[in-house]
Amino acid sequence: MISSSYARPLRYLGRYYSTKIWSDFSKRSETLKLIDPKYEKDLLQGINPDQGPNSLVQPDRRLAYHSPVAIDETFKLAYEYLEGESAKIYAKIDDKKSVEETDRLLVKAEQYNPEVLFNIENSPTQIDREQPVYRKYLQEKWESHDRMLSMQRLEQLHVIPDTMPTLDPKVEVKVKFPHNTVLEFSEWIEPGTILPAFAVDKPPTIQIQEFDRVAENSLYTVLLVNPDTPDLETNTFKTTLQYALTNVPLSNSNNVVGTAKLLDDDFAKQHVAREYEPLVPEKNAQLQRACLWVFRQSSGEIKASIGEEDNFDIREFAQSNSLEAIGAHVWRQQFDRSVNQVRQEYGLPNGRVFHRVRKAHPVIPAGTSNVV
Known part of the structure; x- marks a missing residue:
C-alpha cells in the first residue's frame, strides 16, 4: 500500500x-x-x-x-x-x-x-520536483555532464581520497554565494573553481537534488573541510572543519539550504553544529581545497559531537554517526588581497608568510610566526 x-x-x-x-x-x-x-x-x-x-x-x-x-x-x-x-x-x-x-x-x-x-x-x-517524470529528466541531464564533471574534479584534485575514500554520487550538489553582486561569484559555482576570499566570506547556498523519491523532511548532514591547513610541527597538512550542518530536513522539492534558513535563529540553533568560517590561505601557501560533503543520515536524527575542529577526522565522524556519503562539491582558494580583511571580519589572527619552497624540515619553528 x-x-x-x-x-x-x-x-x-x-x-x-x-x-x-x-x-x-x-x-x-x-x-x-x-x-x-x-x-x-x-x-x-x-x-x-x-x-x-x-x-x-x-x-x-x-x-x-x-x-x-x-x-x-x-x-x-x-x-x-x-x-x-x-x-x-x-x-x-x-x-x-x-x-x-x-x-x-x-x-x-x-x-x-x-x-x-x-x-x-x-x-x-x-x-x-515532486513529479517523478521531471526528476527523471533532471537526472538524465545531470548524468550526461555535471555528474561526470564533478567526479573528474573530485578525483583530479584528490578530494577523493584525501577526505573521504570514494563516492558513488546519488544526488546533485550545487553551491553558490548569492551575497556577491558580481555574477561570476553569485551564480552556481563549477567544481574546482578558484575563488577570492571576499567572494566566500558568507555561508554558501547549497542545493541538494534527490532523484529518487524521498520522504518529506528526510535528514542530511553537510560538512565543509579544508584538508590543506599547514601543520608546522609535523611539516605536513591537517584537515580543518570549516562548517557543519546536521539533521537538516529536506525533500525532493524543498532541497535548498540558503540565506533565509541560516538567518532563522531557530534553524541555526537546531542544525548549525559548527559556524561557518571561510578558508583564509596564507601567503605563499599552496592552493587550498574547500571540500563540501553531503551525507544522508541513515539512522535518523544524530547527536554528533564535532570534536577537534582543527584536526578533524571526517571519515571517523561519518562512520561513527552512520552517515552515507551521497554527493560532494569543491572550490579552491589562494592568498589574495582580500584575505586580511576576511580575517579581521572573523576575528582571526594575522596570517603567516611561508617560504616558497617546501623543505625537509619545518619551514617555521613551532610557536613562531611572521605577520603578513
Whole structure:
C-alpha cells in the first residue's frame, strides 16, 4: 500500500479510459501543464505563419520562420497515439502498487508529453520536483555532464581520497554565494573553481537534488573541510572543519539550504553544529581545497559531537554517526588581497608568510610566526 506521506504527488491517480488524459487535470497535477501559457497555442495547435513562434524573441526571426511541411498533421497523429498509450498506463495505476512501481508508471505515462518536455527544456528551475517524470529528466541531464564533471574534479584534485575514500554520487550538489553582486561569484559555482576570499566570506547556498523519491523532511548532514591547513610541527597538512550542518530536513522539492534558513535563529540553533568560517590561505601557501560533503543520515536524527575542529577526522565522524556519503562539491582558494580583511571580519589572527619552497624540515619553528 502507498503511504499517506506520498499523497500529494499521487492525488491524480485512478483508472482512466479517456484518451484525453493530457488535457485532464482533475486528477493529474497541474504542474504537468505548460508553465508559461503563452506557448500553449504554438505547441498544441500549430504556429501562425503570419506571427511566427513565440519562442523566438527577435521579430525578424519569428517572421522568417517556416514550419516543416505537414508538421501539424503529423504532430496531431503522434500526439493522439502517445496520449492514448499514456491513458493505458494510467489505467494500470492503483493504490495497491508500491511507491517505486507507481513512480515508474508515472514516468512512463508522462515522458512523451509535449508540455512536460517543453517545461524541462525551457523552464527547468520552475518545474515541480515532486513529479517523478521531471526528476527523471533532471537526472538524465545531470548524468550526461555535471555528474561526470564533478567526479573528474573530485578525483583530479584528490578530494577523493584525501577526505573521504570514494563516492558513488546519488544526488546533485550545487553551491553558490548569492551575497556577491558580481555574477561570476553569485551564480552556481563549477567544481574546482578558484575563488577570492571576499567572494566566500558568507555561508554558501547549497542545493541538494534527490532523484529518487524521498520522504518529506528526510535528514542530511553537510560538512565543509579544508584538508590543506599547514601543520608546522609535523611539516605536513591537517584537515580543518570549516562548517557543519546536521539533521537538516529536506525533500525532493524543498532541497535548498540558503540565506533565509541560516538567518532563522531557530534553524541555526537546531542544525548549525559548527559556524561557518571561510578558508583564509596564507601567503605563499599552496592552493587550498574547500571540500563540501553531503551525507544522508541513515539512522535518523544524530547527536554528533564535532570534536577537534582543527584536526578533524571526517571519515571517523561519518562512520561513527552512520552517515552515507551521497554527493560532494569543491572550490579552491589562494592568498589574495582580500584575505586580511576576511580575517579581521572573523576575528582571526594575522596570517603567516611561508617560504616558497617546501623543505625537509619545518619551514617555521613551532610557536613562531611572521605577520603578513
